[in-house]
Amino acid sequence: MANKVLMKGNEAIAEGAILAGCRHYFGYPITPQTEIAAYMAKKLPKIQGTFLQAESEVAAINMVIGAAAAGKRAMTSSSSPGFSLKSEGLSYLAGCDLPAVVVNVQRGGPGLGGIQPSQADYYHATKSTGHGDFHMLVLAPNSVQEMLDCAFDAFDLADKYRLTVAILSDGTLGQMMEPVDTATKESGHAIEKPWALTGTQGKRLPNLVNSLYLMPEELEATVIERYKRYALLSEKEVRCEEYFTKDADIVVVAYGITSRVAQNAIDIARKEGIKAGLLRPITLWPFPVKQLMDLAQKASVFIAAELSMGQMAGDVELAIRCQKPVLRCNRTGGMIITPEELLQKIREATTLHEQTE
Amino acid sequence: MSASSCRILLSGFGGQGILFAGKFIATLGLALEREVSWLPSYGPEMRGGTANCSVILDTKRIGSPIVTTPDILVCMNLPSLDKFEPDIERNGLLFYDSSLVNRKPRREDIGAHGIPATQIANNRQMPTLANVIVLGKLLRETNLCDETTAATVMMTIVPERKKTLLEANLAALTIGFHYEDTA
Numbered sequence: 431m432a433n434k435v436l437m438k439g440n441e442a443i444a445e446g447a448i449l450a451g452c453r454h455y456f457g458y459p460i461t462p463q464t465e466i467a468a469y470m471a472k473k474l475p476k477i478q479g480t481f482l483q484a485e486s487e488v489a490a491i492n493m494v495i496g497a498a499a500a501g502k503r504a505m506t507s508s509s510s511p512g513f514s515l516k517s518e519g520l521s522y523l524a525g526c527d528l529p530a531v532v533v534n535v536q537r538g539g540p541g542l543g544g545i546q547p548s549q550a551d552y553y554h555a556t557k558s559t560g561h562g563d564f565h566m567l568v569l570a571p572n573s574v575q576e577m578l579d580c581a582f583d584a585f586d587l588a589d590k591y592r593l594t595v596a597i598l599s600d601g602t603l604g605q606m607m608e609p610v611d612t613a614t615k616e617s618g619h620a621i622e623k624p625w626a627l628t629g630t631q632g633k634r635l636p637n638l639v640n641s642l643y644l645m646p647e648e649l650e651a652t653v654i655e656r657y658k659r660y661a662l663l664s665e666k667e668v669r670c671e672e673y674f675t676k677d678a679d680i681v682v683v684a685y686g687i688t689s690r691v692a693q694n695a696i697d698i699a700r701k702e703g704i705k706a707g708l709l710r711p712i713t714l715w716p717f718p719v720k721q722l723m724d725l726a727q728k729a730s731v732f733i734a735a736e737l738s739m740g741q742m743a744g745d746v747e748l749a750i751r752c753q754k755p756v757l758r759c760n761r762t763g764g765m766i767i768t769p770e771e772l773l774q775k776i777r778e779a780t781t782l783h784e785q786t787e
Numbered sequence: 788m789s790a791s792s793c794r795i796l797l798s799g800f801g802g803q804g805i806l807f808a809g810k811f812i813a814t815l816g817l818a819l820e821r822e823v824s825w826l827p828s829y830g831p832e833m834r835g836g837t838a839n840c841s842v843i844l845d846t847k848r849i850g851s852p853i854v855t856t857p858d859i860l861v862c863m864n865l866p867s868l869d870k871f872e873p874d875i876e877r878n879g880l881l882f883y884d885s886s887l888v889n890r891k892p893r894r895e896d897i898g899a900h901g902i903p904a905t906q907i908a909n910n911r912q913m914p915t916l917a918n919v920i921v922l923g924k925l926l927r928e929t930n931l932c933d934e935t936t937a938a939t940v941m942m943t944i945v946p947e948r949k950k951t952l953l954e955a956n957l958a959a960l961t962i963g964f965h966y967e968d969t970a
Binding site: 461545601602605606614694769 | 813814823824825830850852859970
């Protein structure tokens with residue numbers, strides 16, 4: 431642990447991005463993610479980067495579009511209400527096939543909501559980010575180390591598939607400190623971007639970055655091409671972690687901070703002799719469908735635990751084709767599920783499991 | 788509290804250095820090669836009201852970073868003691884600033900240490916360091932580390948360029964370490 435330093439989750443995201451070669455950050459302050467902007471403001475000017483506090487969240491995402499179009503690794507971050515504002519820009523990024531990284535350190539909603547942790551932007555991140563046919567690749571870290579690692583990897587994934595990668599975090603992970611090893615990542619590998627708007631210097635035809643296609647045949651073709659990339663990444667980039675799932679009768683599905691709570695609940699359940707395990711999606715889109723389907727062959731009850739009224743639960747049911755019951759364990763509005771609440775749900779699931787025996 | 792896991796909740800008014808004391812323990816945990824988590828309250832309470840901070844040191848991977856039933860509770864004011872005293876684990880430890888908390892703890896199944904930290908700090912011309920005095924006492928009673936290690940940790944979190952501040956913090960730590968409970 432000698433090389434580890436204590437860092438806030440928000441700072442770790444910023445450091446991960448810098449390690450990946452991000453030199454362009456545009457943002458607007460909002461609790462509980464402002465440390466990302468503060469870190470960037472402190473560091474970027476010293477390494478020939480650009481930190482710019484925009485006049486609004488909308489301006490910030492449009493600045494990301496500009497920097498990304500020029501082939502630069504660019505990022506913006508916000509928290510729930512501010513992230514909603516970026517929806518239009520995210521759709522344009524997708525329409526232009528531009529690589530970018532965006533961060534949502536979620537707080538309670540809807541509306542201005544509160545400032546305590548939440549996971550109620552799951553639908554927004556995975557399904558309804560903006561208008562039109564598109565997805566973001568969504569990463570959900572559950573530790574400060576993973577905040578750094580995900581931010582780092584996000585840039586490679588974005589460049590590789592030419593899409594926006596979102597890091598869906600929450601106020602707890604953003605504000606907490608844990609030891610971080612910054613040496614886990616080599617400096618980011620830049621990839622060739624022949625499509626970027628870098629000036630022709632009279633040597634080639636101008637590149638065009640555009641999302642307007644008035645001919646429907648043409649527009650349809652761009653969307654179909656994009657979905658081919660989605661199919662590829664759905665095959666190759668799904669990430670998840672399993673904890674005590676091998677012999678699990680009951681599988682808790684939880685991501686981010688809730689997965690940390692789930693670890694406590696499962697540890698207690700195991701001591702009580704209950705065979706409970708955890709599947710933790712790290713990519714929320716693409717969702718670990720295959721892994722869940724495999725678990726559904728052995729487990730008899732699933733529990734979707736999340737800080738929303740049950741936004742991810744439907745994806746769990748879809749993944750396992752409703753073969754097994756999916757119980758819900760929810761808190762929302764800035765409240766966090768306690769290990770005891772989840773344990774209670776696990777015990778409830780045990781009763782259900784015994785009935786199916 | 789077991790040797791492998793230690794869950795600490797620190798609480799008080801915003802501005803009393805609750806988060807700093809928590810950061811000290813987290814940094815100590817890092818030096819002791821433990822798994823560590825530090826989670827501050829960041830709500831409206833930070834802006835003038837009560838502040839609290841969860842710190843966990845463990846030999847295993849830490850699950851939830853939220854401490855609801857602490858092994859060790861630090862209270863720097865009465866509202867915090869009223870709020871958190873019932874939650875301390877049986878046989879847990881309580882450290883409170885007895886110059887600001889005007890009642891005795893109610894629990895009898897815990898080890899309680901009242902330190903008139905604010906009064907001592909004021910007498911010693913270090914009015915902002917009551918938190919560090921309590922911290923010193925906590926470190927000694929819990930055997931989390933010896934005085935030398937504590938001083939080393941303090942040097943890593945108070946930058947050298949703030950020499951006067953560092954010296955005052957080290958002095959406060961020593962006072963806490965050597966404070967004897969009064970009957």
